[in-house]
Amino acid sequence: MAASQPLDAGNSLIAAVRSALLANSALAGMLVGNRVMTWAPSSCPTPYVQIAHRSNDWSTATEDGQEVVLDLNIYHQPASQTPEAGTARAIMALCRQTLHTASLTLASPFKCTLIRVTNEIGPYRDPDGATLHGVVTVRALVDHT
Template sequence: MRAGRTLRRIVMDRIIAQVPDLGGRVFDKATKSEEFPYATLGSSYWGDDSVECVEAREITLQVDLWHSSSSKGALEDLVDDVTAALNGWADTVTLTMHPARISLVRIMDDPDGVSVHGVIQIEALVEG
């Protein structure tokens, strides 16, 4: 099952399509020179949620949003937009999945002193 990689790709595609204020700047991993605001996909993990005759995983994926430290309000707006794009969404054409749900949202100052950081944690049950 390659569901984790597929989920990362379709989440990136969904954010790019639904959150135009990011200007398409959604990366699996960004470079230090990337222009604010942008999103990256952070850590992920999964647990086996299989039942008899159906192989399944509950995948948790972190989406990180980054903006300049002078724009915490703008970052909160972007976090709201990404949350709205992902909560209850499922791409059942690409992946056999149940609607995603948001399990955690957090906004914080980044220790680098240059940026603010938003964290959105999504969970999706995928079959395959």
């Protein structure tokens, strides 16, 4: 039977995703200071990954669950004025490679039953004219165990 308390797997999933991304040495080496975070200060050096999330109830009559959608926002300001999206694209590809169908261990009482990269956008130039911004969207289904 479904639990009476609302389920919130967002923080547990973000922690597992962050650990998986930083365990990829190629990706971690590309990010300034291994920056994978949920909130970036406005003066944060690039490249970095900022994680935003939203969730939907995925419960049944007998089990609690959540669909969690993560947007991995990749930010990069190339050193030159020449438009160059190579670094941002490489980071996006490594995020996809690391997370698509990954086996993630979440903190109890959560279990990630499915994780897929569902969408990629960009990179495109942000309104500041200097920052390249790409988005990798990840969908995960999480059970309450």
